[in-house]
Amino acid sequence: MMDTSKREEHWRRTKSLMVVTLTIWFIFSFVVHWFAAGLNSVTFAGWPLGFYMAAQGSEIVFVLTLFWFVRAQDKIDRDCGVAEEE
Amino acid sequence: MAGKFAGGSFIENLPKIYGMYTGGFLVFVLLMAILEQMGVGADTIGILFVAFTIVIYAGIGVLSRTMAVDAYYVAGRQVPAVFNGMATAADWMSGASFVAMAGGIYFGGHGYLAFVVGWTGGYILVASLMAPYLRKFGCYTVPDFIGTRYGGNLPRFLGVVVLAVASFTYVTAQINATGTIAARALQIPFEVGVWFGLLGILLCSMLGGMRAVTWTQVAQYIVLIIAYLVPVFWMSNKQGFGLIPQFVYGDAVQRITELETLHGLGTLDAVEGAKGGLRALSVPFATAGDSAMASWKFVTLVACMMMGTASLPHILMRYFTTPSVRAARQSVAWSLMFIFLLYFTAPALATFTKLQILDPNLATGIIGKPIESVLALEWIQKWAAVDFLQIIDANSDGILQLNEFFMRGDIVVLATPEIAGLPYVISGLVAAGGMAAAMSTADGLLLAIANALSHDLYYKIIDPEAETKKRLLVARVLLLGIGAAGAFVASLKLTSILGAVAWAFDFACSGLFFPIVLGIWWKRANRQGAIAGMAGGFLVGTWYLYMVRWGGMDPWIGIDHLRFGMIGMPVSLVLMVVVSLMTPEPDAETQAMVDEIRVPSGETVIDSSH
Numbered sequence A: 001m002m003d004t005s006k007r008e009e010h011w012r013r014t015k016s017l018m019v020v021t022l023t024i025w026f027i028f029s030f031v032v033h034w035f036a037a038g039l040n041s042v043t044f045a046g047w048p049l050g051f052y053m054a055a056q057g058s059e060i061v062f063v064l065t066l067f068w069f070v071r072a073q074d075k076i077d078r079d080c081g082v083a084e085e086e
Numbered sequence B: 001m002a003g004k005f006a007g008g009s010f011i012e013n014l015p016k017i018y019g020m021y022t023g024g025f026l027v028f029v030l031l032m033a034i035l036e037q038m039g040v041g042a043d044t045i046g047i048l049f050v051a052f053t054i055v056i057y058a059g060i061g062v063l064s065r066t067m068a069v070d071a072y073y074v075a076g077r078q079v080p081a082v083f084n085g086m087a088t089a090a091d092w093m094s095g096a097s098f099v100a101m102a103g104g105i106y107f108g109g110h111g112y113l114a115f116v117v118g119w120t121g122g123y124i125l126v127a128s129l130m131a132p133y134l135r136k137f138g139c140y141t142v143p144d145f146i147g148t149r150y151g152g153n154l155p156r157f158l159g160v161v162v163l164a165v166a167s168f169t170y171v172t173a174q175i176n177a178t179g180t181i182a183a184r185a186l187q188i189p190f191e192v193g194v195w196f197g198l199l200g201i202l203l204c205s206m207l208g209g210m211r212a213v214t215w216t217q218v219a220q221y222i223v224l225i226i227a228y229l230v231p232v233f234w235m236s237n238k239q240g241f242g243l244i245p246q247f248v249y250g251d252a253v254q255r256i257t258e259l260e261t262l263h264g265l266g267t268l269d270a271v272e273g274a275k276g277g278l279r280a281l282s283v284p285f286a287t288a289g290d291s292a293m294a295s296w297k298f299v300t301l302v303a304c305m306m307m308g309t310a311s312l313p314h315i316l317m318r319y320f321t322t323p324s325v326r327a328a329r330q331s332v333a334w335s336l337m338f339i340f341l342l343y344f345t346a347p348a349l350a351t352f353t354k355l356q357i358l359d360p361n362l363a364t365g366i367i368g369k370p371i372e373s374v375l376a377l378e379w380i381q382k383w384a385a386v387d388f389l390q391i392i393d394a395n396s397d398g399i400l401q402l403n404e405f406f407m408r409g410d411i412v413v414l415a416t417p418e419i420a421g422l423p424y425v426i427s428g429l430v431a432a433g434g435m436a437a438a439m440s441t442a443d444g445l446l447l448a449i450a451n452a453l454s455h456d457l458y459y460k461i462i463d464p465e466a467e468t469k470k471r472l473l474v475a476r477v478l479l480l481g482i483g484a485a486g487a488f489v490a491s492l493k494l495t496s497i498l499g500a501v502a503w504a505f506d507f508a509c510s511g512l513f514f515p516i517v518l519g520i521w522w523k524r525a526n527r528q529g530a531i532a533g534m535a536g537g538f539l540v541g542t543w544y545l546y547m548v549r550w551g552g553m554d555p556w557i558g559i560d561h562l563r564f565g566m567i568g569m570p571v572s573l574v575l576m577v578v579v580s581l582m583t584p585e586p587d588a589e590t591q592a593m594v595d596e597i598r599v600p601s602g603e604t605v606i607d608s609s610h
Helices: A004-034 A049-079 B008-012 B014-037 B042-063 B069-077 B081-092 B095-137 B142-150 B153-186 B190-205 B209-238 B250-262 B292-309 B313-320 B325-343 B346-358 B371-375 B378-385 B411-419 B424-462 B468-491 B497-521 B527-549 B565-582 B588-597
Strands: B389-391 B405-407
Touching: A004 A049, A004 B095, A004 B292, A049 B095, A049 B325, B008 B014, B014 B042, B014 B209, B014 B424, B042 B153, B042 B190, B042 B209, B042 B424, B069 B209, B069 B313, B069 B468, B081 B209, B081 B313, B081 B325, B081 B424, B095 B142, B095 B153, B095 B292, B095 B313, B095 B325, B095 B346, B095 B411, B095 B424, B095 B497, B095 B588, B142 B153, B142 B313, B142 B424, B142 B497, B142 B527, B142 B588, B153 B190, B153 B313, B153 B424, B153 B468, B153 B497, B153 B527, B190 B209, B190 B424, B190 B468, B209 B325, B209 B346, B209 B411, B209 B424, B250 B346, B292 B497, B292 B565, B313 B325, B313 B424, B313 B497, B346 B411, B371 B378, B371 B389, B378 B389, B378 B411, B411 B424, B424 B468, B497 B527, B497 B565, B497 B588, B527 B565
Parallel strands: none
Antiparallel strands: B389 B405
16 A cells, blocks of 8 residues: 555646646637637737637647646656656 | 457458459449440449449448357457548538539638537547547446446446447438439439448448448548548649649639639629529638637637537547557547548538639639520539529529539539539549548448347347357347338438538536547546536536427527537536535545556556457
């Protein structure tokens, strides 16, 4: 049985990472697109920005966020001694 | 022979095996191109493409046959993260994503992009809230988690019901798509094509369950992504749109907005009399609705598709097959990466197709041209003959206006190679890709339903004493039965592909999202709460769908039948929390189990050979 304080620290840090990840998710899933009409008056590399964010921008953010999340969670698992043996 | 697709050396050699497979497929494409140059007809090439790829998938399916429970349900839990990412991407991207998505964007413009955002962002929820924890849990199916976490047969049974309804809604659309493509490519009637498609699907999954489906899905991903990207890159370079079209179509989007004004979009009257399923362009492409209601409709659709993604059992169960919790997490990121490759190409494809049709300065432009010359075009004649497009000269001026040109959205993917004047071999490739997309999703869905019925309903509830041999026999009989039922429903042609696909996400999120998430993240969630949450969310959501779609009720604040998850989910959440808090907390053993799920290291929570 593993030491309880390490487990508590692991779950606390896991929860904060989840909150940060879902905040990024929320902004690029909902907030940005709520203001699509306004963003469309800005041009980004030729695109109307509101259209761009829906067609490509949010998706790129999602991919990058996930690879970052995987690394961050790995680090938490290792720091707290609960990572799996490879 | 079966050992070839099981042992450790097979896993180590995966990059080599699929590298050779990809090379072999490209050689096949080249061979077809040579045959075309030698004068072989387009029909023959189409048949060869579809038949050859199906034979390969079936071969992999047969080589992966197994009699082991672990291999049948979770591919022996040894699928490496990157390969599981490819398999998930194929599992995920349906015939609708492949064939209909670019067409949807073509017609729906910015509003339709809510699907693209929703069907990618959902993976953030899968990775951060669900997949790693379910992998640690060690279940075979999603209802297996619900049944064990909440205890008792009723939660497990409700989980099976929601899973079966959501997945079955989805699978008929996939079998429909395989039937459509098989019918077109092999030139057989649609009703026969549906059963032919089912035969291919079952050959991939019957003998080897999840193991066979995994290795065929990887093969299908490779075919479908090549088939989607090659025509777009080729067309873009041929038409001078740029080397990597996805990064340079911004100017084309702006040009379309100018052309829409030029052609009088929004000022023309709607023309009546088009054949079923055909539409004229009526919605501006890049313009987003400038009202709170337009924004609300966009984000509610995004929300339903995302929560649905994170609740669909055929996706979640793919992450049960990885060797570790860490690999499950990595695998979600790879899945999204592989899905992204297609999803960020679809808007580019829609843009270029639109530009080619609308721009009078391009040789391919048809709007504003004399109808006589348009009707002389080969691709117009070919697709008009099969009722995929239609021209009605409503004002009899002999010039084609925007409101006089009708087509089916599917054309954007299916006919763009021809519009741009690419060789026929590309059309054959596209047919093979669409087939791969529809087959791989159908396989995942059928397996999800059959596994839930055989493992959760039959083995866990009806006959817990059943022997391995009998369990696997029951699983296969169910697979066959459900597949046949799906093909039968598909052959009746009841719903359009899109309506059915969106509903599957709404059913799944209404019934399963909160019971799964709170089962992991809220120790206080108990059996009574889960029962209330699943049954309440699912029933109220279904009632709302019925009332809005068939009952003549006006949608509440813009929540139409595509978004009924917005009604089911809050009901599910509130019921689950309130009922849980009103009833005793789960016993110490259950709470300890939840603690165990949250830690990656150590054995799976339930016995691996349960």
